[in-house]
Amino acid sequence: MSELKAIGRHAGTVLIGQLAVMAFGIADTVIAGRYSDQALAALSVGAAIYISVYVGLIGIVQALLPIWAELHGARRHAALGRSLRQSLYLCGFIAAVGIAALLFPGPLLRWAQVPAGMQDDVQRYLAILAAALVPSLLFRIYSSFNQSLGRPLLVTWLQVGALMVKIPLSVWLVAGGAGVPALGVAGCAWATLVVNYGLLVVAVIMLRTQDIYHPYRLWVRMEAPRWRQIAEFARLGIPGGLAYLVEVTSFTLMALFIARLGTVASASHQIAASVASVLYMMPLSIGIACSARVSFWIGAGQPERARHAAWTGFGLATFFALALGAILLIANQVLAGLYSRNPAVVSLGSGLLLWVAVYHLADAVQAVCAFLLRCYRVTLVPLLLYSILLWGLGLLGGYALAYKGWGTHEPTQSASSFWIASTGAIALVALCFTALLWKAVRHSRKDGLRAEPVAPA
Numbered sequence: 343m344s345e346l347k348a349i350g351r352h353a354g355t356v357l358i359g360q361l362a363v364m365a366f367g368i369a370d371t372v373i374a375g376r377y378s379d380q381a382l383a384a385l386s387v388g389a390a391i392y393i394s395v396y397v398g399l400i401g402i403v404q405a406l407l408p409i410w411a412e413l414h415g416a417r418r419h420a421a422l423g424r425s426l427r428q429s430l431y432l433c434g435f436i437a438a439v440g441i442a443a444l445l446f447p448g449p450l451l452r453w454a455q456v457p458a459g460m461q462d463d464v465q466r467y468l469a470i471l472a473a474a475l476v477p478s479l480l481f482r483i484y485s486s487f488n489q490s491l492g493r494p495l496l497v498t499w500l501q502v503g504a505l506m507v508k509i510p511l512s513v514w515l516v517a518g519g520a521g522v523p524a525l526g527v528a529g530c531a532w533a534t535l536v537v538n539y540g541l542l543v544v545a546v547i548m549l550r551t552q553d554i555y556h557p558y559r560l561w562v563r564m565e566a567p568r569w570r571q572i573a574e575f576a577r578l579g580i581p582g583g584l585a586y587l588v589e590v591t592s593f594t595l596m597a598l599f600i601a602r603l604g605t606v607a608s609a610s611h612q613i614a615a616s617v618a619s620v621l622y623m624m625p626l627s628i629g630i631a632c633s634a635r636v637s638f639w640i641g642a643g644q645p646e647r648a649r650h651a652a653w654t655g656f657g658l659a660t661f662f663a664l665a666l667g668a669i670l671l672i673a674n675q676v677l678a679g680l681y682s683r684n685p686a687v688v689s690l691g692s693g694l695l696l697w698v699a700v701y702h703l704a705d706a707v708q709a710v711c712a713f714l715l716r717c718y719r720v721t722l723v724p725l726l727l728y729s730i731l732l733w734g735l736g737l738l739g740g741y742a743l744a745y746k747g748w749g750t751h752e753p754t755q756s757a758s759s760f761w762i763a764s765t766g767a768i769a770l771v772a773l774c775f776t777a778l779l780w781k782a783v784r785h786s787r788k789d790g791l792r793a794e795p796v797a798p799a
Contacts, residue, residue, distance in 0.1 A: 345635060345647075345654045352494055352631035353624075353658075359498035360623045362505045366537075367393075369509045370530040377516050381527040384463035388527065390594055391450065391464070392471050395443050396478070397590045399436050401583035403429075403482045406575060407630065408637035408717045410490035415641025422490075423558035424565060429483055431567045432575045436583075437476050444472035463527050470531035477542040484545040489634050496548065500541055508537045581721035585712065588728040592737050596764065599741055600757045607757040610690035613681045614761065618698050618705070621666055625706035628659045629713030636717045645786045652714050652783055656707070656776075663706035670699035690757065697761040704765065704772040711775035718782035727774050736767030 367389065374381040406429055413422040447468055451461050485497045515522065515529030525532060549555050593615060600611045632655025639648035670677070678691035712724055740760030745753050 345651045346658065348492075349628065349631045349635055349651065349655050349658060352489075352492060352634065353627040355494045355498050356489070356630050357623055357627035359494065359501040360627055361620075362498075362501040364620070364623065365505050366508055366534070369505075370512055370534075373509075373512050373516050374527055374530060377524075377526060380460070380463070381516070384460050384467060384527045385530060387451075387460065388464045388467040388471075388531075391447055392444065392468060394587065394590055394594065395440050396475070398583040398587040399440050399475075399479060400482050401586035402436055402576075402579035403433065403479060404486055404630075405579035405582040405716055405721075406483070407486045407490050408633055408640075409575070409578070410487060411634045411637030411717075412641030414490055414492075415638035416643070418641075419557040420559050423560050423562070425571065426483070426487055426558070426560060427564055428568055428571050429575060430480075430564075432572055432579070433476075433479050433483060437479055440475050440479075441472045444468045444475065466528050467531045470528060470535055474531070474535035474538045477538040481538065481541045481545055484542075484549070489630055490637070491554070492634055492638070493554065494631075496552075500544060504537050504541055507540065508533055511536060578716060578719065578721055581725040582712075582716060585725045585728050588725070588732055592732040592764070595737055596740065596760050599737075599744070600760060603744070603755060603757060606684070606686045606690060609682060609684070609687045610678075610694055611757045611760075613678055613687070613691035614694035614698050614757075616681070617670070617677060617695060618701060621698075621702045622705060622709065624662050624666065625659045625709035628655055628662075628706075629710045631655070632658075632710060633713040633717050636714060640717060640786070648717075648786065649783045652717075652779065655710055655714070656779070659706045659710040660703075663703045667699040667703050670695050670702070674699075694758060694761055697758065697765050701761065701765040701768055704769040707772040708768060708775045711772070711779045714779055715775065715782060718779075718786060720778055720782050723778060724775060727771055731767040731771050731774075732764075734767075735770070736764040739763035739767065 370385060370389070374385040406425075410422055410425060413419075413425060445468070447465060448461070451464060485494075488494055488497050512530050512533040514520070515525050515532050516527070517529075518524030549560055597608070597611060597615065601608050632651060635651040635655070636648045639645070639651060674695035675688065675692040677695060678688045681691065682688055715721070715724055737760075740763035743754055743759035743763060744756060
């Protein structure tokens with residue numbers, strides 16, 4: 343099978359699953375909004391806090407994929423099983439941090455000046471999600487394990503099936519019925535908790551019963567923590583998780599800054615951010631698929647095939663980004679009109695979508711590069727670039743253009759200033775990441791980088 347076909351098939355399967363997961367949040371927004379404005383407002387605040395915590399944690403888990411793909415490529419099946427069991431210790435550590443953050447959001451809510459009447463609903467929502475965090479992270483480990491084996495279809499089917507359960511369950515628990523009282527926004531969280539535990543149970547059953555997992559000897563006695571290996575997990579995972587956090591918070595803070603410009607600006611920005619988030623699923627899926635292939639060939643001791651897979655994924659992501667960007671350039675007004683009937687919102691939103699078209703091209707390049715750089719163990723420099731460029735040039739630059747002016751130019755008082763600055767920032771990130779990837783691929787050697795010292799499995 344050619345690399346293009348293998349990466350394309352893997353990425354397409356992952357994309358369906360990622361869109362299903364994204365639909366969880368969209369469904370909750372619609373359901374809560376139809377129930378009450380108060381529920382929707384509480385969901386907006388609670389979901390922003392939860393996503394900020396959750397994305398950082400899953401970034402750590404996702405970074406384990408290249409380690410396991412290397413071991414798979416080296417055919418060290420028993421070692422892969424040991425590595426998977428060791429990852430459970432890391433999962434326990436980061437879950438404890440995440441649960442603490444979700445159970446005690448009071449200081450953050452007060453700092454953000456969230457209305458006192460809303461804080462109880464938000465805290466109740468987050469407390470329930472704290473209980474759902476452990477099964478969610480464990481399922482993410484199962485997902486990364488399958489992706490490292492080049493078998494994402496099992497995960498995608500589970501994610502799509504979970505969406506079919508999540509939607510009616512949220513409707514029932516939010517609005518009540520059949521003897522269950524209306525739970526409001528807490529109903530969304532309870533539905534998520536039930537679905538997460540259901541996914542974990544099914545994943546465990548699959549691991550116990552499916553023949554494809556037998557070579558990895560997953561169910562032998564649990565070993566004591568191997569701190570060297572856990573430290574390697576953390577060295578790769580923590581910078582990756584923090585990088586995800588920088589990306590998410592740059593969008594979150596942008597929305598807060600734009601909110602000062604009024605309802606029309608906020609609504610138009612929401613259109614642009616929503617489209618950009620959906621489009622990001624494409625390079626995310628390609629990045630996952632490509633990193634699995636590159637790490638497989640590194641583990642197999644074939645760096646030339648790893649290089650070929652890396653640039654194949656890079657080219658595939660660039661091609662689709664250009665195609666999707668062209669669609670946005672042509673259909674920006676039509677897309678904005680699907681979100682709103684307000685002519686002012688449609689006009690401003692369609693203008694922002696022109697910037698999203700350019701933004702997406704750079705975003706797709708940097709996203710795939712970020713995944714591939716982890717295959718070559720390049721993690722700290724990308725985090726520094728994210729922090730300096732996305733927070734500095736992108737966020738603060740946009741704020742300066744909109745509210746402070748720049749040189750002799752007066753403040754624009756426009757949401758487009760934030761998107762202009764962010765597009766420039768993400769373009770610089772993409773250029774820097776491409777240079778880093780070229781250097782890493784060029785200097786890769788036949789013996790590669792391994793997740794742990796080579797030893798008999």
